[in-house]
Amino acid sequence: MENNKNKPFFERETMEQLTEAYVDSLALNSAAIKNGKDLVKKNSFPLLCKSEDASVIFGECKGSGKDPYRCSVDWAKEGNPVFRCTCPSRQFPCKHNLGLMYAYTSGKSFETAPVPQDLAEKREKAEKREEKKKETAVSDAPAAKRKTNKAALTKKIAAQLEGIAIAEKLLLQLTQQGFGSLDKKVLQTADEQAKQLGNYYIPGIQIALRQLTELFRSENERETVYTQAIEQLTMLHSLIQKSKKYLEGRLGNPDAPVDADTTLEERIGHAWQIAELREQGHVRTDVDLLQLAFRSYTDAPRGEYVDEGCWANLSTGQIQFTRTYRPFRASKYIREEDSIFHVVTAKELAEYPGDLNKRVRWDEAVYREASSKDYMNVMASAERSFAEVIKRIKNQIKNPLSHKNPVALLHFKEILKEDTAYVLVDDQGKQLPLTDIPFVSAPTTHLLPLLNRAYLLNQAILVIFEQNMQRNRLEAQPLSIVTADKVIRLLY
Template sequence: MTQQGVRWTAEQVLALAPDSASRKAGSKLGAAGPWSGTGRSEEGVVWGLCAGSGGTPYRTVVDVPHPAAAASGPAYRCSCPSRKFPCKHALGLLLLWSAEGEGSAPAGRAPDWAEQWIADRRRTREKREAGPADSGSGPADPEGARRRAERRAERITAGATELEERLADLLRSGLATAEQSGYGLWEETAARMVDAQAPGLASRVRELGAIPASGPGWPVRLLEECALLHLLDQGWLHRERLPAALAATVRTRVGLPSAPEGPRLRDHWLVVAQYDTQDPKLTTRRIWLHGAASGRTALLLSYGAAGRSPELTLPVGLALDAELSAHPGSGQQRASLVEQFAPPMPTDARPAGLTTSEATARYGEALRHDPWQDSVPLTLTDVVPTPDGDSWQLADADGDTALPLTPAASRAGLWRLVALSGGAPVRVFGECGHRGFTPLTAWPTGPGEPVRLC
């Protein structure tokens, strides 16, 4: 299949799946057997009828955006009752097109049911693009926005002050009381932070609640996290005394939204990782990019409602000629995609790498700018995955240092990494933090495509 001029692999298509069950079910529908009436349009729309358990086949249509439409992912429509997005039929149709090429979806006129959906999407897109000019709502009210921001800041300050009191109560009564009180104490405190419109504080408070049940040594871990939370509270309460970049980081960490403010940086951005995290209400997609010329690493975020795949999709191994704009904050990698100048294209480029000792030093340096970050993105070069008791580590091929893999490392990804290495050095991109290294993508020492590990 071609999205923005690039033929996708089956792995890239299955990366759109909302969960492992959808990937498995979609793979079974990636053959011609259950499909009929497939076709494609010049605008990048593919459609087909998929036989199901009933007598009426499911109508499935996928719209792959034009290269000028930035890096947004495909849009889907299917008549099946599934609440997952994309459903297994949409994944199967994309896999069929990807594997068989144009012959499996001949060019032609879309059937009425697909044409109606295409027309509705076209009207919605045109209305959205024309919205700011035609709305007639007049200019935004900057004074109203300023007052709303001040009211929210006052609520966050009240919440941070209350949280300081609760942390002080915990220390006075002893850490053992956290185990006796159970998770309810922390959930109630987190709810208070939500009321204060400080979702970042609420998230960190909820993490405290899980520590007493995390195994031996939990009092030390709880004290460390309480200290970081206290530091964030104090940073907010005294933010006017902080350097501008660090104050911006504090605002981001307590949960205030940020808009890109940095100068535009054009580069050929290599897509080095893409993975999703989910909670009951939201799916968050993280896409890591590495600038070929600048050497910068940038993070793009995209969100989707629970059960729906986020819109932004950039398969690993492509390079994107684009401009990014950084979000404010000291040591922050987050950026927004401003403008794309060409379709993403496959590339043999790889990010430069570090030794394991250089990686730990890089993380330590990053903590000076943002003490609350759990990890930093970086690439290890010439490392070998080796067992370390019941766990694994990445050891320097030409040295005597190693980084342990975190418990968050995917077991399936670990075995792919071990198979790719076969005892030989590999290059690995991932996230390095105080718990160890989480591998996300790997490249063999010689020629070869990147292998996703997440």
């Protein structure tokens, strides 16, 4: 197997700068880390070598067969290590690659030796592919946007509209039956009907229907479930109506531009590619970002694990998100993301259409240590008026298709405790209640009294909002506190 792990960790990493933390960051999950380290503990590497120019380490690792696996980690291209191994694993890097690197970081003796012929040939082929890619990129630079296959587009839209009609009928049936009659059998039938929507290119609407049926399988109190179900029904109704109108318009005019300003396309189920976002002007170059919070959670209706990072864009001051989706069935082959404490410089940052907290992604980036200037930059971008922020948050929450849990970075004068609850106070004396909200599913407010009092005065705080329907008020949960020299994470 061979793979180019396109995720650098430090601004300049070579074999000489290899650290255990960096190797940990490359592993797909904690199990891969353990397996790689176990190989070193068991002395499974009878041969450990490094090239004279310190650009590649290679060796042999004992396997289940009589012949050892030959593995290597190649830094021929700075910032992009290439992993190669003769084992049949589909994980990149495999445990043998990880073990090879852990052997180096643990101080094992590596013999300086010539790069094996087969490895040298692969490196040469890789270099030629890279050169050809660059030549193609240059030749394609002034090229026009991709042409749309109108016949295929018309056929797809017609199928989507047919699927939306089915979804609308299913939603009507569930509503007419009433929430009280939605027993296990009815929910199973609804899931089977929703499954059929997989043939109509509307996975987003299909997932939204699954989210509705999943609510009635939860162990929450019925009143809470009914409140959430009404919100989901409202969203689904709006999504179906707006999708129908939008797609009917595109069916009548295939030349009409795709909606790249709102989340509607993604809500229907479109998976934006970086090339498309580039065509729509949603790409920035050389952008610095600092991660402020991180969490992983399970999304049962989607059938995926989600790794979500919350970032401060140091170029614009905006709070943005990265999300990596790992389908249950393929999760062990997809790298599990983790907290990042360095500043990331994305060579090309793609922004998805969205609301206050746009989702972003990048393919290539370099990392550097965060400085006091970076932290001060983040603090300077914090909102100082709670009233203005709350107005924007409420406007977003009112929109049925907008995310109901936006995030904001706020400058606060102090954090006070009133009775058993905490409140955030701005310079004008406006208060914002702090509490643990259901959406996050991880408490953080209980950590506030553990902090030094100085961190509760005149700092910046990252909070996530939720409208409490029972109390009819907007509440916020603290995620991180940003000071002049650090980020104190309450959730990571």
